[in-house]
Amino acid sequence: MIRKFRLINGEGVSWDLNARTSFFHSIGGFGYKDGTQYEQIGTDFIPLEELFSQGVMTGRIFFGGRNAYVNYRAFSRFVRAVPLTLVYEMEEAFRVPVRMTEIAKSELITGGAGLDCEVAFTATGLFYKNVSGYSGTIAIGGKIYPYEYTYAYADVTQNTLMIDSDSHGDSPCKVTVYGPCTNPVWKHYVNNVLYETGRYEGNIPDGHKLVIDTTQIPYSITERGVSDEVVADRYQMCDFTTERFFHLQYGSNRISVVHEGLNILNVMVEGRISYETV
Known part of the structure; x- marks a missing residue:
């Protein structure tokens, strides 16, 4: 089953991240890390507080086509209209509030196929x-x-x-x-x-x-x-x-x-x- 992604910005506008002109791929960071601290009492370890580390979802967005730079610049303006919501769809649709914390501008791929840019989204809440x-x-x-x-x-x-x-x-x-x-x-x-x-x-x-x-x-x-x-x-x-x-x-x-x-x-x-x- 194909995973579908899209972003919704603070103005309510949606950006398709499965389009040929902006394809989100090489995705990671959709799990979680338990950062709970423990105190040892005898031979037992007692949790002090349940903590989950803040999620960071990474990947690359391929801005394809002849207008790759134009699409890149439009996307960079789109994500500044915060807050952002990343929508992830398979059998059901899940959402997570995020902020784009990294987008690396690359050079055109040989042959002019497009730009392949590293991106990172930091979660500001849980999936829901x-x-x-x-x-x-x-x-x-x-x-x-x-x-x-x-x-x-x-x-x-x-x-x-x-x-x-x-x-x-x-x-x-x-x-x-x-x-x-x-x-x-x-x-x-x-x-x-x-x-x-x-x-x-x-x-x-x-x-x-x-x-x-x-x-x-x-x-x-x-x-x-x-x-x-x-x-x-x-x-x-x-x-x-x-x-x-x-x-x-x-x-x-x-x-x-x-x-x-x-x-x-x-x-x-x-x-x-x-x-x-x-």
């Missing part, structure tokens, strides 16, 4: 795949299914969705609760066990939404308008006796949102299932 779910549905591996069971949970309402994760790492997500709603409470169950909760103390009007986001640093809880613009930071209006933020965990993740109003809530969860390597 996007999944999403909506209230009344299940999302498994990015696919959406009707939410139907032959049995009932005691705390399941119509404001519930499920996402399965096959990663043992913490996976960030964004929870969107659409108004109108009053004093919404969100609960996260992992494999049917209550894992963490959050509560917002206030009203979200019709047409607005409450967004709880751990996919960006710093984490945020904001009220957003019709065009997704930030209306206000609502973090201080949350119940600080709750966890507020959460990450998807390995197994079945059930997210349930309730509020003090009479209407059924519309809820969406967008997750990034994270992996050290793919």
Whole structure:
């Protein structure tokens, strides 16, 4: 199976790295190195902190054709529109946030076939795949299914969705609760066990939404308008006796949102299932 690569820059523009005019090859660095430090106690070694080294993906990009220098210069401008996302596709599509830290300009290959340039991309996060779910549905591996069971949970309402994760790492997500709603409470169950909760103390009007986001640093809880613009930071209006933020965990993740109003809530969860390597 052919591996496909492309870059997306900070302006949302995509660059095909499998094209004849810019072919990414001789690729390395897609694994990981465990840099965990250990302390010896007797004959045992106790891990002090789990650390993974920052990934660096290397290779060469062949800028082919008669316009090799033109393509090289266009690419060098393209990658300066940060942040960059490297998309890697086989059976599934995975993404990793990167920064281009090296591109070596070479001379034209004998005969003028093109430029073959060494490149390096430094990862600024883990690989991930996007999944999403909506209230009344299940999302498994990015696919959406009707939410139907032959049995009932005691705390399941119509404001519930499920996402399965096959990663043992913490996976960030964004929870969107659409108004109108009053004093919404969100609960996260992992494999049917209550894992963490959050509560917002206030009203979200019709047409607005409450967004709880751990996919960006710093984490945020904001009220957003019709065009997704930030209306206000609502973090201080949350119940600080709750966890507020959460990450998807390995197994079945059930997210349930309730509020003090009479209407059924519309809820969406967008997750990034994270992996050290793919």
